[in-house]
Amino acid sequence: MTRTRGILLGVVGVVLLGVLWEAYKALGPANGFVINGLTVLPRTNDLAMPHLVTMFTRLFEPVTSAPGSPALWSAVVQAAGFSLGIAAVGWLIGVVVGMLLAILMQRFRTAESALLPWVVLSQTVPLIALAPLVAGIGAQLKFGEARWQDWMSVALIASYLAFFPVSVGALRGLEAPDRAHVELMRSYAVGWWKTLVTLRIPASIPYLLPALRLAAANAVIGTVVAEVSIGLRGGVGRMMIEYASASSGDPGKPWAPIFGAVAIGLIAAGLVAAIGLGLRKYRRGEVAA
Secondary structure, three states: OOOHHHHHHHHHHHHHHHHHHHHHHHHHHOOEEEEEOOHHHHHOOOOOOOHHHHHHHHHEEEOOOOOOOHHHHHHHHHHHHHHHHHHHHHHHHHHHHHHHHHHHHHOOHHHHHHHHHHHHHHHHOOOOHHHHHHHHHOOOOOEEEEOOHHHHHHHHHHHHHHHHHHHHHHHHHHHHOOOOHHHHHOOOOOOOHHHHHHHHHHHHHHHHHHHHHHHHHHHHHHHHHHHHHHHHOOOOOHHHHHHHHHOOOOOOHHHHHHHHHHHHHHHHHHHHHHHHOOOOOHOOOOOOO
């Protein structure tokens, strides 16, 4: 019942968002709300805010007028799959790095004092500035005959955003066991490694699952932003830039890759939720990261 209720509330939220969109378009001013020269609410003309029907109808039309051009939804699905694959690689790297950092910080208090401020500070660096730098350094790397590819830079940026919530959430989870339980393990002369595997990691699941969901969302955001910054073709990030140039004559087209990016986020969150189903017995109560 809880799961069904959540799905219904999600559907109601999407429908309500669509109703608010059309209501504002019908009642809002054509030039938007402007305060002291600053536009605080968008314009309602068809170029800035096309009707929902226009957006969804455009999905089933060809990308261009050229003969043999595929349907727009097909191109978006292909680009979304490309971006989702990169985001998944970045998420996996971020989870591994985040878990290793959390274990290291839990094991050594000195490491926590030294690393945790830098972990937090790392998230203040803007991706727009970081992505070209990573791509430039990666272009100079060689592994024998293999060369660094642009998609690897995008995956690295995605992992950069994904590792932070995992490291913080896992650290809180690893420190969650009751002191009595930890002392019991010590009284039986159980080593640190076995205590970690049998006590601390299972106790961290309620903290770790929300962190994994947040990391998945961060990986998708990092992938889309890095694709735009680096100029990697094939994903929804680059598609947004390319289709934005057609907004003046085809207002429904630029929204297609945006829908693709939303779908990627939902799929990523759903996959993490599926992982949570396998860890159901450890989910006594999830704690926000």
